[in-house]
Amino acid sequence: MSYPKQCMPNHPFEEHIPGLRRYARALLRDRTRADDLVQDTLERALNKFSLFRRDSDLRAWLFTVMHNVHVNQIRSASNRMVTIEYNDSEMTPARGGDVTALHDLANALERLLPEHREVLVLIGVEQFSYEEAARVLDVPIGTVMSRLSRARERLSILLEGGTAPQLRRVK
């Protein structure tokens, strides 16, 4: 049967592809690798669709699948290469200036720990609630909160330089 392609109705996953691409780009930066992650996620989601609980949110479920695919990729990659660990003293501030601000932010984001990148973007960009982010990442909500706090502080350091004000008040 032939039919005009532009009249093709959408698969239920389709409306979530732009959001998945945005999140993947935050995780991997490189466009091709990010789209590879989206493709792997969609394929896995199609294969695992019978496990999708019908009363839950499809978008959150797809992000959960992406998280799992990404974590598996990181794990298998870290088996092959030496993991580089940052500590704060090694971090050099990104360059300042309005023109390069977004470029600097992208650089800073790339230098965060993967779990920090995830909470920052799931909450700050994808607008998931803390509860939803906890489900997507399969961690307790307290872990989401502490990662978010650390992620924001580290991002501040990376963007503003090592002379950032004391970030955690002593209570």
Place this chain on the structure above:
Amino acid sequence: MTEKPRAVSDEELHAYVDGRLAAERVAELEAWLAVDAEAAERVRAFQAQNRALQALLDPVLNEPVPPRLTETVQRPRRALPLRAAAAIAWLALGGIAGYALHDWRTPPVVTAQFAERAAVAHVVYAAEVQHPVEVTAEQESHLVQWLSKRLGKELRTPDFTPFGYQLVGGRLLPGDKGPAAQFMYQDSHGARLTLYVSAAGEGAQSSAFRYEEEAGTRVLYWVDRDLGFALVGELDRTRLMDVAHVAYQALNF
């Protein structure tokens, strides 16, 4: 004004930044920020981070989606749990029944694919509270005309009221061989039953009823000339078979 605002926790600062702070606490927190310059500065910095991250990443939403991604969800699937289960079932049947060899050699690959799609469509849309259908039963004749036109076949909506199911409406979906139609029915308890119709593909032969079950979702499907039909629901197999007989008679023209 003489009362000193209650101190805020780190969690509350972040919740405020993300618009997730309980409404009754917002005023208190803002009062605190007015006197704690350091906390106020952190809030401003974190809000700026969110805005900057959005500015960095939101443009991705406006990029054209690479065709390979759209094709991933639209192309017929190769290995699927339902199909794997179906294949095993058919192979097992081969040991018992003589006709099974003929049976699994020919139509299953074609039929199982639309049955899988029917099951997925059921799981997605039967759970939908706000928009279970595109066109409601109030416009039944329009619905049937529209979907008939899109599938290039005269369709009908079988009457399942003897089983307690009323038509809710229907929608157009992507099938593996072109457009597919989904009609949704619902009983007085809100349990939903869907009838999925799509082209069966070149060389498909009319088939007997076949039954698959996965994760509580039951699919009864058959091919009638060039159309594939699948009834999907949670009702038990015998009852689903009864409904399928009614559907088969109503649609066999």
